[in-house]
Amino acid sequence: QTEPHAYKSFFLRKENYSGNGRIAIVSCSKNGVARESHEFKNGVFTHFLLEGLKGDAKEHYKKENQNSDNSDITLSSLLSYLQVMVPNDQQPIRYGEEVGRIVLTSIKKQYSKYDEDEVYFKVPLKYASRKIHKNLGSIFLTNPIDNQLKFVDHLIDNIVETRDIYPNSVAQTVLNALKNIINAKYIYIEYFESKPGLESGKPKVIREIKYDTKREFLEHEINIEDSIFDKLIFLLNQDRDFFKRSKFGFIFPKENNGNNKSWNLFIPLQIKSDIKEYLIAIDINKNILRFGEIIGLSIKSIYKSTNEFTRLNISNLFNFIIDDIKRIYSFLPFDTYQRRFENFSHQLSDIVIYFEPVVHLGEKKISIDSWEALARDKYSEKVPKEIFDAAQQWGNDFTELLDIVLVEKAIRTFINLLPSEDRNKDYQRLSVNLYPSSILSDNFYLMLQKLIKENEIIYGKQLILEISEKKGIPEVVDDDEIGTKSIQIFKERIKKFTSELQVQFAIDDFGVGYSSILRLDKLELPYIKIDKDILRHTNPSSTIKYVKEYIAGSHPTQVILEGVDLDHRITIKEIHDLGIDYIQGHIVRKALPNLNEINEDTADLLKKLVTGTLKKANK
Structure with a gap:
């Protein structure tokens, strides 16, 4: 089923996260069902979405526009293609503002050596907005779910290995396992409490580190933490719902002078009244963009399933994480479904x-x-x-x-x-x-x-x-x-x-x-x-x-x-x-x-x- 937050108007309005507003195509209405099939590796909707972007939506667009010579796959042609290919009881829906013709990708044109008929070849997906993505280079079409599920397995394997090093601390086990995977310099869990100020009227902030990995910072490098915290306080002051809206966390580039780009990671864990608890990873030298929200989702699942890092049951970690992923994405690959079914029977x-x-x-x-x-x-x-x-x-x-x-x-x-x-x-x-x-x-x-x-x-x-x-x-x-x-x-x-x-x-x-x-x-x-x-x-x-x-x-x-x-x-x-x-x-x-x-x-x-x-x- 489609999660309601996937098409909330907040994310579709022009002023939020997008220069021209957003359009969302969802697999079905929130009361509908997104189907799985033994025939496809992905779900029915996902399968035809990828095929459409690779070129099939262009072919469908061509049939509807016989006089068109253009080789673009537009959002309208993709939606039209999907509505024909998926079952009638799972019709995709479009949400968002009308912003004119939206080109998603283009298909290279070549002519056959044997005749003069025009032939369309499927090519890797290109980003539609070259202004936004012009510096990212060539991007090949991949299945993001596969990367995310591999991350989950990798994280659990590292937790198993790290547990022998920190047998008496669940927090140290989890944080150091995550540190190894994302190649972070330092990870800690901190909470802060905002209390009314006495004289200035400004809130008094109390910070305390709850768990952390072994410190490897020089004294002057601790300032990195303060700069991150200052940004966090600024965001919280600007947006009271910041913790809720960024529930899986976010990453932002580290401010450095060299060409080697590194990242900082923030994951909100829980809110109790005026006390907010969160995880911060410093100076990540690995490209974690491809994992998307799965890092935050996995850590939050582990945090919840271990009762705030107080008890650890390795055998159930995968189940907790994958259930949360299922809750968010609704569909997962069939082999993951089978694996979860086997675990469920146990x-x-x-x-x-x-x-x-x-x-x-x-x-x-x-x-x-x-x-x-x-x-x-x-x-x-x-x-x-x-x-x-x-x-x-x-x-x-x-x-x-x-x-x-x-x-x-x-x-x-x-x-x-x-x-x-x-x-x-x-x-x-x-x-x-x-x-x-x-x-x-x-x-x-x-x-x-x-x-x-x-x-x-x-x-x-x-x-x-x-x-x-x-x-x-x-x-x-x-x-x-x-x-x-x-x-x-x-x-x-x-x-x-x-x-x-x-x-x-x-x-x-x-x-x-x-x-x-x-x-x-x-x-x-x-x-x-x-x-x-x-x-x-x-x-x-x-x-x-x-x-x-x-x-x-x-x-x-x-x-x-x-x-x-x-x-x-x-x-x-x-x-x-x-x-x-x-x-x-x-x-x-x-x-x-x-x-x-x-x-x-x-x-x-x-x-x-x-x-x-x-x-x-x-x-």
Whole structure:
């Protein structure tokens, strides 16, 4: 998908960064999808963009302008070519001011020795603006993503090597690895805090170096740092959003008298109130222009993933960086996609399953009705947010694999924890979350079929699959029934699971995200879980009552309220009086790696709260 900042009007206006304004061609609308293809090394849009600039856009332009003898590839001809070549559901869009005819490159003309027909040869890309680039010499067309991905691998390799030199300092390891790659004389991380002045009224600036590489400066060379800082202060005073706008950093030439050009690098890391933290690299003798923003992006990813350089997990560095690159560029080469997919499959082995009980609120008896399986990282025992974020970001192959692995792991763990005499009884039920798109996956269906019918590990009636409203029902294109609504196809797919495998379904996180009460009512599912965020509303009772009366009133439905605790606006008795008999949350117990019964104190507390004999309780 196209990142919104790619075409913000700020970057397109005449006065910002460009003498005549900017034009942006983006691969699709921000709500569209930029497609990948096994046929091309790059994405579909990128492939035809490069081919167009190499000459194909000229050929297309020629067809539309039969009387034109000019050999230019213009922005208009390139856009016209792209709109013909890419799929209809991925049409490129142009943003920016109209600034007249824009020539991007030209094609050399030669005549064949055998006939007089004019032949156009594809040549390396030339810069359109000779005024800006006249001193840079010949530039050959390259794939910038390849350079950037190589930089990431090179950086990680250097971190691995440098770690042995600085085993007790993550910051020294990372900074010296970067120093080696970009051939910088000195790198440091500094923060400054701006405080109101006492007499002059001018802000007082406090600077302090947090981490640095070993100093190799002579005393007089320290002035270089001061000059850089002065420029930084000037920029910050001129532009309050400077840190945000230059989020990946920038480079600027070092002021020297010789012909050997060197660079200084600035990367903003974070802002906390009036404290700003950043990295500066001094006197870089290597041409780092070709790496673009990847240096800053990589360092910021490492900074975040290492918890501000306090802990280092080498095996996950590539994943963190490449996920951030994917977030910015949307498309990456297919071999990178495959590499990330392999890493993702290995990450899933670090997930374990915890269980949270769904409790039936009876006035005489409090009992466990079912269990919800929840994923946890086996080392931190926390929700593996990075894995879920990666699955969502990289698409259906990742979400499908995630659901196949987690659902099977949840089923096997659940059955193994049950007493042997209870393992295949219908009343021992397990609910598991999954992405709606997995319902359409044949691989997911076959996995369940094998566990239920072939291996008989669990009865279908014991399993409840929770479809999260936060994800939305996937759009479906059916070859046999073009135009069939997605909701109908999705409903038929659910029937296949229920009729052939006896699996049951629930709507999870009801009341948020993509929810449509009319649409979801058509699914007629036997379970609905009201999202815990409803409990934070000013008047949660009205929402709960509406769901109960509208949805549960149309067909038999068990309504479950999630995230129940003691500090909400609504009491347990009020929840029970609304007709909600099933709850889960920390008031019962947190998710744990066992299926233990509710302890007597908790059960007694819940009884008193249900009957109203105890209005409030200490947490």
